[in-house]
Every structure is written in C-alpha cells, then in structure tokens.
Amino acid sequence: MAIRHWELAGAEDDRLFSPNCWRVRMALAHKGLQAETVPWRFTEKESIAFSGQGLVPVIKDEHREVHDSWAIAVYLDDAYPDLPLLFDSAQARSLALFFKHWCERNVHSLMFRVIVMDLFGSLHDKDKPYFRESREKRFGKPLEEIGAESHAAVPALRAAFDPVRPLIAVQPFVSGSSPGFADYILFGPFEWARAVSPVRLLEADDPVYAWRERMFDLFDGMPRRTRGYPI
Amino acid sequence: MAIRHWELAGAEDDRLFSPNCWRVRMALAHKGLQAETVPWRFTEKESIAFSGQGLVPVIKDEHREVHDSWAIAVYLDDAYPDLPLLFDSAQARSLALFFKHWCERNVHSLMFRVIVMDLFGSLHDKDKPYFRESREKRFGKPLEEIGAESHAAVPALRAAFDPVRPLIAVQPFVSGSSPGFADYILFGPFEWARAVSPVRLLEADDPVYAWRERMFDLFDGMPRRTRGYPI
Structure with missing residues (x-):
C-alpha cells in the first residue's frame, strides 16, 4: 500500500510549495517508496487532526502516522533500513x-522575504486570511511591507549559500558523491520559490545553480516536472 | 615514533592558541596517537618550508608531511582506519x-573581533609587526579599531551558536553521542580565546557552555590543563 503524504498545496492541487513537504517528497523518492499525495491547505486542520497537531508534512504508512519532516526522515531510515539511506551513519544524521x-x-527566512507576495497570490482563497494574519503576527508588519524588501533580500540570500559553495565546487552534492537528506533540506526552499514565483534567484555561473540543476534531474526529473515557474 | 605537530605559540612555548592547530591537537588525541608539539611562531616561515607553504598546523608522520587542518583530519582517518574515526561515514565527512x-x-570572524587585542598582547614580540600588518590589511582598519567593537561582538557571537543549540540540547556532542571532528572544529575558537583572553564568552546556563565543559573533560582533561585563562 502506498504511503499517504499530506502536502501543502496552493489554489491548484498540484502547486506544491512547502519546503518541508518537499523534503519528505524527495526522501520518499530517495527510498523508492510509493507515495500518494493528499493536497492539503493551511486551514484544513480537521483533516490531519489524527496526527495530534495542525501542520504538514504528515505521512500515514499502513497504520503508523508520523509528522514533522525531520521525524519522517528518521522514521523512513529506521523503518526501511534496506532501502537507500537518507543518513549513512549516526554522525551524518547529527x-x-x-x-x-x-x-x-x-x-528559509530570506527566501520568505523574496517570495512572500508571490506566495500569497498562489494560495487558495480560503487560506489567505489565515496566512496573512499568522505571518503578519510573526513578522510584526504587513505582508506588503515584508514584500517591499524582496529585491534587497536576493543578494543576502545568495550570500547565505557561502558555506555550501566550497563543498559543491569539489563534489556533486552537499552530502558527497550522492544526494542525502541534507541536499533535500537545501532543495526545499528552491521548490518553495519555483512553485509560486518567477523571480530569478541564482546566476547561471553560481555553483549553487549547477547543484540545483542536478537536484531537478533526480528521480527521472520528478522535481523539475512538478508544477512551477520556468527557471 | 611520535607524530610531530607544528603548533602556533604565543610569547610562551605552551600558550597554544591557534583554533586550527587545536582541531589537530584534538584529532590526534581522539585517534590516540602519540604527538610531539613543535612550538612555532608566525614569522618562522623557514622552519616549515619543507611543507611548501607558510602556515600551521603541519604534521610530520614518519616521512609523510601533511598541512592544513582539514587535510590532516582526512589523512589521519585514511592512514589509521582502525583507530577511532573522526568521520564515521562519507556523508559525515561532507x-x-x-x-x-x-x-x-x-x-571565527566574531571571535577574532572579541579577542583581538588580548591576542595581540599574547604574541611573541617578534610576531607582533607581522600580525598587525597582515590583519590590518585584511580588515582594512587598525587593530585597535577592531578591538573597540569587541563588547558589541559578544552578543553576536552568542547568537552565532543558534543552529548548534538544538543539537546539544538533545545529545551530548555536535556529532552525536560521542565527539567527532565537527566538535573539534567548534571547540577550536574556544581554546583560541581561553589561551589569550579572560573575556567571559558564554553564560553558565547556555547549552553551549555545558557542551564546552564536556569538551574540556575529554582525554583526561588535556584541553582544560593546557595553558590559558580560567573559564
């Protein structure tokens, strides 16, 4: 039986934009596990009430429920140790x-500033009041005011990748010669952006751009085929 | 035969303050390898000319020379795979x-701002002109001007540890249940500071403080016994 995966969606069921759900989507593909997406919106709290909390990602595997992207990754390696590992050792997991x-x-924090207004525009109408209220409370200012800084946030976002660049200059993935959960963690914000925004995040000569291309090509190009804007 | 380890020293031979040499000092102890410190000063370029460059750490193991703390760590695990590993997998190394x-x-950058004047005062006299000239060129201002910001840098330094705190709240070491090279990397700047400066870097209720205590206790307390200021 396929694992059911509650994933955050926008106005359309296949506009999948949550960075944390993307971690799980990639982890399931990495393990080669069959998964069925259940599109979910912020305000559909009752439909995941069985998980005892109100956020996705949530998975249901046979009769076992797991929520939180980190807990799901750890669960998948523990439950399926014979399938390709997300973490190849205890130290790697730490x-x-x-x-x-x-x-x-x-x-994440800088990506949010870059894409916030595009993100807001991509939400299902029923989610918009919830999103505005919760994010304006968290940031202490109107969405439009956060969005007004979006151009200034792009150079800061590019600089944020500085500690990653020396790695992917000498090896194809953050995790080494093949991708691991750390790669899926870093990839999440890029799919978050691509799903909702046409903004150009990276220059083509940036090693992070080349790494992202390699990520798009994984799993027969599944990440690239998922609904979003052209890169 | 003991491995020879060229380590940066201050005015006194046993005031060992280089964060990168501390990585190697801890790594050698982790492997249980006998090591002999050769105290070295910034301006003694000719004494390590055999390494083809002018910075420490440098080690000589039988007839093999290795320099650069990262290269040394990788060398030690490769050359001594049966001794306790610094990296327990390929992904962990990445x-x-x-x-x-x-x-x-x-x-490192914030620690430097906090301790720069204490560090300068601890140097061997013959190193002081070299240190002043090279660091003033790098930072584009006089040492005294960098040092004038040292109090402001302490809160920023404490905030820099934010991504580490959730780890050491749930496990004793950054690397998991036992220390690995990542722990020695983070520990380096603390010994750098302790060797030259009485400044109070951490509050006692900070999880980073408790982690640092565990690090001081490793290898029968070798890190705590090395010359430095009381914590």
Whole structure:
C-alpha cells in the first residue's frame, strides 16, 4: 500500500510549495517508496487532526502516522533500513540536523522575504486570511511591507549559500558523491520559490545553480516536472 | 615514533592558541596517537618550508608531511582506519566540511573581533609587526579599531551558536553521542580565546557552555590543563 503524504498545496492541487513537504517528497523518492499525495491547505486542520497537531508534512504508512519532516526522515531510515539511506551513519544524521537548523535560520527566512507576495497570490482563497494574519503576527508588519524588501533580500540570500559553495565546487552534492537528506533540506526552499514565483534567484555561473540543476534531474526529473515557474 | 605537530605559540612555548592547530591537537588525541608539539611562531616561515607553504598546523608522520587542518583530519582517518574515526561515514565527512565553512565564516570572524587585542598582547614580540600588518590589511582598519567593537561582538557571537543549540540540547556532542571532528572544529575558537583572553564568552546556563565543559573533560582533561585563562 502506498504511503499517504499530506502536502501543502496552493489554489491548484498540484502547486506544491512547502519546503518541508518537499523534503519528505524527495526522501520518499530517495527510498523508492510509493507515495500518494493528499493536497492539503493551511486551514484544513480537521483533516490531519489524527496526527495530534495542525501542520504538514504528515505521512500515514499502513497504520503508523508520523509528522514533522525531520521525524519522517528518521522514521523512513529506521523503518526501511534496506532501502537507500537518507543518513549513512549516526554522525551524518547529527550533522544533517545541524544543517537543517542552519538552513531554516539562514535560507528559509530570506527566501520568505523574496517570495512572500508571490506566495500569497498562489494560495487558495480560503487560506489567505489565515496566512496573512499568522505571518503578519510573526513578522510584526504587513505582508506588503515584508514584500517591499524582496529585491534587497536576493543578494543576502545568495550570500547565505557561502558555506555550501566550497563543498559543491569539489563534489556533486552537499552530502558527497550522492544526494542525502541534507541536499533535500537545501532543495526545499528552491521548490518553495519555483512553485509560486518567477523571480530569478541564482546566476547561471553560481555553483549553487549547477547543484540545483542536478537536484531537478533526480528521480527521472520528478522535481523539475512538478508544477512551477520556468527557471 | 611520535607524530610531530607544528603548533602556533604565543610569547610562551605552551600558550597554544591557534583554533586550527587545536582541531589537530584534538584529532590526534581522539585517534590516540602519540604527538610531539613543535612550538612555532608566525614569522618562522623557514622552519616549515619543507611543507611548501607558510602556515600551521603541519604534521610530520614518519616521512609523510601533511598541512592544513582539514587535510590532516582526512589523512589521519585514511592512514589509521582502525583507530577511532573522526568521520564515521562519507556523508559525515561532507557535512563536517560544511560545518567547517560555517564555523569559519560565522564563529571565527566574531571571535577574532572579541579577542583581538588580548591576542595581540599574547604574541611573541617578534610576531607582533607581522600580525598587525597582515590583519590590518585584511580588515582594512587598525587593530585597535577592531578591538573597540569587541563588547558589541559578544552578543553576536552568542547568537552565532543558534543552529548548534538544538543539537546539544538533545545529545551530548555536535556529532552525536560521542565527539567527532565537527566538535573539534567548534571547540577550536574556544581554546583560541581561553589561551589569550579572560573575556567571559558564554553564560553558565547556555547549552553551549555545558557542551564546552564536556569538551574540556575529554582525554583526561588535556584541553582544560593546557595553558590559558580560567573559564
């Protein structure tokens, strides 16, 4: 039986933009596990109430429910140790957890500033009041005011990738010769952006651009085929 | 035969303050390898000319010379695979390389601002003109001007550890249940500071403080016993 994966969607069911759901989407493909997407909107809290909380990603595997992208990745390696591993050792898992916290603090926050108005425009109408209210509360200012800084955030976003560049200059993936969960963590914000925004995030001569191309090509090009703007 | 390790020293031979040499000092202890420190000063370029460059750490193991702390760590695991590993997998090695670049960009630069005048005062007299000239050129201002910002840099330094805190809140070391090279990378700047400066870097209730205590206790307390200021 396929694993069911509740994924955040925009106005259209196939506009999948959550960076954390993308981590899980890539992790499921990495493991070669069959998965069925259940499109979900921010305000559909009751439909995932079985998980005991109100955010996606959530997966249901036979009778087991797991939520939170990190917990899902750990679960998948633990439950399916004979399928390709997301983490190839205990130390790799620890350092990927550092990478996650680094990425959320340094990349997600800037990406949000770059794409916020495009993101808002891509939401299902029923989600818009929830999104505006929760994000304006978190940032302490109107969405439009955050969005007004979006051009200034692009150079800062590019600079945020500085500690990644020396790695992908000498090897194809952040995780080494093949992709691991850390790559999917870094890739999440790029699919978040591509799903909702035509903004040009990277220059073509940036090693991060070449890495992202390699990521788009994984799993027979699944990431590139998913609905979004041309890169 | 013991491995010879050229380590940066201050006015006294046992004031060992280089964060990159500390990585190697900890890595040698981790492997359980006998090592002999050769105290070295910035201006003693000719004494390490055999390495084809002018910076420490440099090690000589039998007839093999290795320089650069990262290259030395990789060499030690490759040359001594049966001794405790610094990296427990290929992915762990890649993610530790990310951690190194993150640490140098975010921690080393702020630590330098905090301790620069204490550091300058601890140098061997013959190194002072070299240090002043090279660092003033790099930062584009007099040492005293960098040092004048040192109090402002302490809160920024504490904030720089944010992505580490969630890890060491749930496990004893950055690398997991036992220390790995990533821990030695993060520990380097703390010994750099302790060797030359009485400045209080961390509050006692900070998880980073507790982690640092665990690091001081490694290898029968070798890191704590090395010459430096009380914490």
